[in-house]
Amino acid sequence: MGVLRSGMRPISFPFVSNAIRYALLILGGVICFIPLGWMVSTSLKMPGTEFIFPPELIPRPVVWSNYIDAVTRPGHPFFLYTRNSVVITLAATLGTVLTSSFVAFGFARIRFRGRDFWFIVLLSTLMLPDVVRLIPSFILFKLLGWIDTLLPLIVPFWFGVNAFYVFLIRQYFRTIPLELDEAALMDGAAYVRIYWQVILPISGPVLGAVTIFSVLSHWNDFLGPLIYTNSVDLRTLALGLRFFMSRTGTDWNQLMAASILMLAPILALFFSMQRYFIRGIHMTGFGGR
């Protein structure tokens, strides 16, 4: 097809060269895909056949019952875990998007005294690894009586604890011309209106990226729920997966089926919003973990 990068010298055997290109791409694809394929294959095997060596690569016969067994496992309410994960993910993400954009609006578009100082403070909190916050946060939540509730996994995100998102949105807001909100004698309500009716509607790309990153990080979070919750009723999916393993053995088929069920909504999000996703990584260099 001749779509070579213009800098490359014309290659005399374009067919061979393209064949090599595809061979390399497929090789990389196979390496990336094998573990995934293995996950799917295991989830569809007859219980018991997952211990055969050499392993059967393709399940014979294909059974779907592992999925049903995984969600109806006695003592492990899969749907309750799912509900907890959904509640945390939605509530925390809503808080993150609303608060981060509101705060970012203040930093980006209002020239108040002390703004630069507080912005540097905000940036410096980025250097604080989450793990370091864990112990003092645990003690704080214990004092507040929030341990073994979902509050520690939601409330802080309504207060902009993820400074990185504030920073990201602020950078975006600054690229929007100031004309609209520079009228000197506007009152507070007018500013809120501008934030809500003018700025937010045209900030789709950055808000989309923040939403995706936030959903991913809360849905996949393991350490937070592990530390702040104890009771079975509050378990998230990420925590619940652990209980397919026991001292007597692991139900690999069910575990893989449950993993795929946990992955499914994320996958759907990824495919429907791939554009925002990739652009978000370009904006940040992070994948939201």
Add this chain to the structure above:
Amino acid sequence: MKMASIQSMLGSRTQLRRDILGYMFIAPWLVGFIVFTAGPMIGLVYLAFTRYPVLSPPTFNGLDNLERMVGDRFFTISLWNTAYFTFLGVPAQVVWALMLALLLNMRVHGVNVFRTLYYLPTIIPGVASVFLWMYIFNPDYGLANYILSLFGIPGQAWLWDPELSKPSLIIMELWRVGTMMVVFLAGLQGVPSSLYDAAAIDGAGMFAQFRHVTVPMITPLIFFNLVVGIISSFQIFTAAYIATQGGPVHTTLFYVLFVYRHAFENLRMGYASLLAWVLFFIILVFTIVQFRMARLWVFYEVE
């Protein structure tokens, strides 16, 4: 009244109005910062000098925690394990991510399908990925040993072999380099083709072009991926907590797992607070060192 003073009065009232509005907008973050960040971090400084078994209030014990840490064999072991995992694993991730990005940067039809495929493992929840790899690495019936057997290589114990436990985890992480890969891909696409033209005129082949055009142009991204990779690698927890529980013979006792055990299993919050501070300073030092070193070898395009 003179015109100027009226104006300045108006001006200062406008400024005051702006101040009030500004603080109104940043208030949620400011409150959150004081309650959820600054307050707890100040508390953490104090707790590092206390004995705090959680069930009873903290009591000041001076430098006891520091003394304990210096003599703690597991402190050293966990630091070594984390350093091993990071300094072998992160460069490997960067190289692998760059290789994948170079493949994806080839101009062939259908390359977008491969982009999605290469990125897919990265969105898998960390917990699910750990379980998957535990199964793949199973010594008795795992896929990894099956693949080795195809080449006539005897099966390994992988995560359960003290020699191989850390390399196994490194392999596991290599599977999920999608974010680094996308960053590289963006960089590769930004290299102006005129540079390749010039290199080709000078007679540079594929490898020479890579060495003298591509690499210098993307060094800022190599550097960025290294910094971010090291910082996140230092915080490895889930894999060691679930798959190996720090074993075999403490070979996967990573630093955060070590801190976690003291804080939430042994209930030594005071000691754990000190350990958390040490982690903070280690990460800070590496960040600064990397930024300084970057000057020696990072090529920034002159605008």
